Amino acid sequence: MTFEQFPATTSASLLLLAGISADRFLYAFRLIGALLVATLVPLLIDRRFRR
Amino acid sequence: MYIGHVGAALAAKRVRRSIGLLVLLVATYTPDWVDAGLCVAGVYNPQEMLSHSIPAVLLFALVCFVAYAVATRDWTGALVIAAVILSHLLLDWITGYKPSWPGGPMIGLQLYDHPLADFVAEGVVILAGALLYGRTLPARRRPWVDISIMLGALLSLQLTIDIAHLLMRSLPKC
Numbered sequence: 001m002t003f004e005q006f007p008a009t010t011s012a013s014l015l016l017l018a019g020i021s022a023d024r025f026l027y028a029f030r031l032i033g034a035l036l037v038a039t040l041v042p043l044l045i046d047r048r049f050r051r
Numbered sequence: 052m053y054i055g056h057v058g059a060a061l062a063a064k065r066v067r068r069s070i071g072l073l074v075l076l077v078a079t080y081t082p083d084w085v086d087a088g089l090c091v092a093g094v095y096n097p098q099e100m101l102s103h104s105i106p107a108v109l110l111f112a113l114v115c116f117v118a119y120a121v122a123t124r125d126w127t128g129a130l131v132i133a134a135v136i137l138s139h140l141l142l143d144w145i146t147g148y149k150p151s152w153p154g155g156p157m158i159g160l161q162l163y164d165h166p167l168a169d170f171v172a173e174g175v176v177i178l179a180g181a182l183l184y185g186r187t188l189p190a191r192r193r194p195w196v197d198i199s200i201m202l203g204a205l206l207s208l209q210l211t212i213d214i215a216h217l218l219m220r221s222l223p224k225c
Contacts, residue, residue: 023223023224023225024090024093024095024225026222026223027090027222027223027224027225028087028090028091028225030222031083031086031087031090032087034053034212035080035083035084035087037208038053038054038056038057038076038080038208039073039076039077039080041204041205041208042057042060042061042072042076042201042204042205043072043073043076045200045201045204046072046201049188049189049197049201050188050189
């Protein structure tokens with residue numbers, strides 16, 4: 001890819017260039033996001049209760 | 052199971068109050084964190100053999116038991132951590148469809164295909180966990196308010212997930 005072509009690439013193709021398929025990125029993003037929410041929500045509520 | 056796993060962590064807090072809730076929450080989601088790590092690393096197994104099979108979860112429970120016991124000298128606490136990790140397997144068999152061992156059968160009721168049934172099953176675990184967790188809180192005039200806040204937040208999260216699952220049934224896996 002030339003320097004001139006670079007701005008025309010989409011984020012999906014940038015992921016492919018990095019060796020990460022869009023499906024894989026979306027799954028990991030979704031799973032890690034859900035895990036963080038499921039961990040942080042009860043944790044923050046608990047902290048508030050015990051203050 | 053999704054948010055139902057938090058119910059197991061909350062119930063464990065009642066069993067051993069000295070364990071931090073963050074540790075219990077990480078323990079309860081250990082197989083899912085491993086799943087996410089395998090996906091990011093590019094070695095994801097679609098059958099979740101390395102993260103959700105019986106030998107894999109037994110291994111996580113053993114490693115975390117030893118790590119927690121060595122770090123804190125609290126053997127009972129370490130046993131609780133291991134039990135929380137093992138609960139992931141049992142709870143997933145209610146709502147999911149998971150591998151038993153390499154070459155073995157798949158186990159589970161797959162309630163994910165029936166979001167209402169999934170919500171009820173997860174709700175029961177969340178409710179039991181929240182009620183037990185309520186007993187670990189400092190004494191207040193209206194303790195049910197705290198329990199209701201925790202219960203409401205967790206059930207809302209679960210409802211959101213079940214609705215999302217209903218609307219987007221064919222989301223690609225890793």
